[in-house]
Amino acid sequence: MTADPETELQRPADRGVARRQAFLNAARQVFLENGYEAASVNDVVRLAGGSLATLYAQFGNKEGLFLAVSQDQHDRFIRAMTPASVGHLPLEAALQQIGEHFLRALLARDNIAFFRLVIGEGRKFPQLLQRYLSSGGADRVRAELAGHLRGAGISDAETCASYFIELLRSRHHYRALADDSYSLPEKQLSEHVAGAVRFLLRGMNLG
Amino acid sequence: MTADPETELQRPADRGVARRQAFLNAARQVFLENGYEAASVNDVVRLAGGSLATLYAQFGNKEGLFLAVSQDQHDRFIRAMTPASVGHLPLEAALQQIGEHFLRALLARDNIAFFRLVIGEGRKFPQLLQRYLSSGGADRVRAELAGHLRGAGISDAETCASYFIELLRSRHHYRALADDSYSLPEKQLSEHVAGAVRFLLRGMNLG
DNA sequence: CTCTAAGTGTAATACTAATTACGTGTCGTG
């Protein structure tokens, strides 16, 4: 009867957890597709296959559900964005690596959709927008970049890292925001990053 | 009885126009404060002081009202963003002028709020988002910048102009999005632009 | 002065959605 196999054959302690995950996944989809106001809690239940009462027992209300989804999505976002360790590489290669990783994560379809959502509901959920934009996305990457730049003897590494990130975002982020079907092929992605790296290094008199 | 003095002492031909303007202003406020879904047409009428029937006669329905408001706001945005003629200035000063003008307009409170709105409702009104992000804001400025750069003998002026714009947006646009009360003092604004100009010119081997 | 077209205020219509209530199954635990 239920659409999700997760509900069956669970050990007792995990049942609630599985239910919660099913709700979260369904809610993520519904919220990302329709936005907060236009999303219907009933649709979430229809999709997740549970019961309204259970959902309300778990999340309290629509707002609670939304915040839980946001937390979840934000975690994924951070995880996808955090660069792998590239300490052993020379500066240019390290920048290239970090840049590609960052840009790929930034342009992922779910992140773009979530970005739209968070921005749009910023009036109703300011804390969310705060966390997502400031502590959330670029700051870790900025710090990582700044470390590498400082290591290469560059003064004002923070500003440079900032510049670099903005160069990366250039065009593609906005284009992806405007067009759902937009996607950047790997080849063009790495070329774009390479261009930004060249530009940055030349601007710092290191190229 | 009415809240707006525009309604009184009108020549006959202008009455409809005045009514329309009153509705547009009220609607702009309500939409910018609440977003599309959460905005109530009745609130708009309460604020504008007209009648529901009149509003529906003028705009057809809620969507029509929203599109009219968007058109209006988009026009203001374009007007505020288009740079004054600076053809007589040397390159560095011209970039500084255009940059300051662009950034000031970009960070204006109403534009930030409208940006949030358009992004958030992008699923429901894709054409709007398209026009606003691509043909709308930065493209004219980019073209103007590219003209100056080309005039100074720079190859790939388009890319450079793009880079410059992204450097300008750096930090402040995102910070303003995240924080309603954020504002950038004139002094810091021009310093930020100056930094970007320096960086750009050095990256092009012209500084 | 009267006619006409538009504006006004209020209320009805019709629908949708969040939230709550309740009676019924289900499955480990004592």
Add this chain to the structure above:
DNA sequence: CACGACACGTAATTAGTATTACACTTAGAG
């Protein structure tokens, strides 16, 4: 096996909202 907690499904409740209808003023044009 019987208990109790939890999950299920459905329906009731409640509250709002877009949209339409209607009966009434008004203010200028002929």
